[in-house]
Amino acid sequence: MSFETPEQLGTGSADSSLLSGSLIPKWLHEKFTGVWGRLTRAFDKFKNQKDAGILKRVGAFISGLFEDYKDLTQESIKTREETTKKADEIVAQCASPEDVKKVMETQVFGARELTPEEKDASDTLLGVASETWLSSPDRIAVATVGDSLVSDKPCVDPKDLTLDQKLATMKFSIGYVKALQKHCKDKGISAEVLAKKLEKLEGLNRFKSKIQAAMSVSMASAVSSVFDDPLKIAKLSRLSSQLPIDKLQKGTLDKSDIAPLLPHTSSNSELMKTAARVVNGAAKGEKVPTIDMARLILGIHERDFENLIQMVS
Amino acid sequence: MPTIDFAITGLLEKSSLPAFYKSILMKVLPSMSQIQKEDLFVTLTKESDRRKEIEERGEEICRYYDMVATRLEKDPDELFDSMNYSEKKEKGKETKAVSKGKLSSIKGKLDLETLKKQVGGK
Numbered sequence: 001m002s003f004e005t006p007e008q009l010g011t012g013s014a015d016s017s018l019l020s021g022s023l024i025p026k027w028l029h030e031k032f033t034g035v036w037g038r039l040t041r042a043f044d045k046f047k048n049q050k051d052a053g054i055l056k057r058v059g060a061f062i063s064g065l066f067e068d069y070k071d072l073t074q075e076s077i078k079t080r081e082e083t084t085k086k087a088d089e090i091v092a093q094c095a096s097p098e099d100v101k102k103v104m105e106t107q108v109f110g111a112r113e114l115t116p117e118e119k120d121a122s123d124t125l126l127g128v129a130s131e132t133w134l135s136s137p138d139r140i141a142v143a144t145v146g147d148s149l150v151s152d153k154p155c156v157d158p159k160d161l162t163l164d165q166k167l168a169t170m171k172f173s174i175g176y177v178k179a180l181q182k183h184c185k186d187k188g189i190s191a192e193v194l195a196k197k198l199e200k201l202e203g204l205n206r207f208k209s210k211i212q213a214a215m216s217v218s219m220a221s222a223v224s225s226v227f228d229d230p231l232k233i234a235k236l237s238r239l240s241s242q243l244p245i246d247k248l249q250k251g252t253l254d255k256s257d258i259a260p261l262l263p264h265t266s267s268n269s270e271l272m273k274t275a276a277r278v279v280n281g282a283a284k285g286e287k288v289p290t291i292d293m294a295r296l297i298l299g300i301h302e303r304d305f306e307n308l309i310q311m312v313s
Numbered sequence: 314m315p316t317i318d319f320a321i322t323g324l325l326e327k328s329s330l331p332a333f334y335k336s337i338l339m340k341v342l343p344s345m346s347q348i349q350k351e352d353l354f355v356t357l358t359k360e361s362d363r364r365k366e367i368e369e370r371g372e373e374i375c376r377y378y379d380m381v382a383t384r385l386e387k388d389p390d391e392l393f394d395s396m397n398y399s400e401k402k403e404k405g406k407e408t409k410a411v412s413k414g415k416l417s418s419i420k421g422k423l424d425l426e427t428l429k430k431q432v433g434g435k
Contacts, residue, residue: 028368031375038382046389054389061381068374076367080329083360087334090353094341103336140331147331155331 024076032069039065080155088140100130107150108201121200128183132176141168174305177297184298195294243311251283262308264301271299279311317350318342324357329364 024032039062046054104126105114114122133139145165148154184194242260247253255272258279265271274295281288300308321342325335338353345353384392 024371025364025368028371028375031372035375035378035382039378039385042382042385042389054393057393058385058389061378061385065374065378072367072371072374076329076364079360079363079367083328083356084330084334086356087330087338087353090345090349091334091337091341094345094349095337099340100337103333103340106336107333143331143333147333151332153332155329 024073036065084140095134097130097134100134101126104130118200121197124183124197125201128179129176132172132179136172136175138168138172141165142172145169170309173309177305178302180297191291191294191298194298195291198290198294248283251280253280261311262304265304268299271295275308317354321350321354321357324361328357328360
């Protein structure tokens with residue numbers, strides 16, 4: 001990003017939030033924001049003196065600092081991406097679904113020993129998740145988004161996640177639910193049993209609340225990235241044009257409002273009622289009952305997953 | 314623990330990899346082949362070196378702009394005068410370099426002419 005005029009560099013439009021944080025070490029970022037503050041204060045001082053010549057030159061310094069910061073972050077991102085790509089190749093060669101499941105277990109339950117019920121829940125839910133993740137072409141994006149949302153020291157700040165990373169995660173979620181659906185059908189697992197297993201993964205609730213927070217923080221950046229891809233706009237605008245927005249905002253959607261967006265599922269009236277309840281609950285920021293989640297996972301047509309995830313998120 | 318495992322563990326802790334990858338790599342490290350370990354070690358060392366370079370460059374940039382800010386706060390005229398002087402000096406060097414280039418090109422042409430004459434004369 002470059003600035004057109006020195007005035008644009010005043011504290012109004014060019015505050016230090018432009019130096020978006022998590023991509024370089026924190027201490028270095030703080031040094032940059034410190035210098036940035038000093039330069040913008042100098043700019044404001046000269047702005048009052050109305051000396052266009054000096055303003056232009058101070059503006060050039062701020063712009064220079066910004067460009068240098070941007071170069072550093074780009075290089076930092078490139079380094080992290082190259083390292084992750086290499087690490088991913090090694091993981092694909094060496095790690096088994098069981099290894100991945102063990103790591104997931106530690107993330108969800110901590111390092112303690114699991115109870116038999118927790119072990120059972122983990123075998124189904126994390127077992128399927130690890131297999132889906134290992135066979136996914138979007139392993140890196142999914143791990144990055146996951147780390148960003150649940151880690152105390154994330155490798156990428158949630159607001160710096162790209163739209164592609166979020167879409168890849170959405171794609172992974174759809175694949176995961178489809179695989180879970182198949183697993184449950186093959187093993188004869190009912191919605192009630194699945195709900196009990198879901199309840200055992202307490203860690204997922206922590207994950208869910210973080211996802212919601214991250215989604216709202218990143219909404220502005222997501223909206224601007226959407227304009228890069230007309231297809232994505234079409235997809236999102238289709239959703240918003242087919243849903244009554246006022247009802248969506250108030251959380252008062254009816255099953256008939258949701259039906260046009262879930263055409264393959266709409267023949268099942270009970271499922272549509274559950275879907276409406278879940279979307280309304282999400283709109284009000286309420287905790288989705290696990291039994292509703294389980295019913296949706298088992299009952300919803302795979303072609304309708306994407307729309308449902310978009311509505312909930 | 315073998316030395317290379319120990320070194321990889323240290324590098325992994327400081328790496329910018331997503332935590333999920335770090336945990337998986339730590340878990341599978343004992344069962345990795347020597348070639349895979351070496352591969353991972355090289356990758357992580359390269360990352361560590363590049364991060365160090367980035368940090369050093371960042372510090373250098375901050376030092377420069379810190380100096381600029383101090384001089385701006387103290388005496389902006391002195392800062393801009395010294396910058397004008399340096400710019401002129403740089404421009405002078407460029408002009409000099411261009412002139413030198415032109416001179417050597419003319420000299421070359423003259424030498425060529427002389428050589429041609431000498432060849433023609435013979």
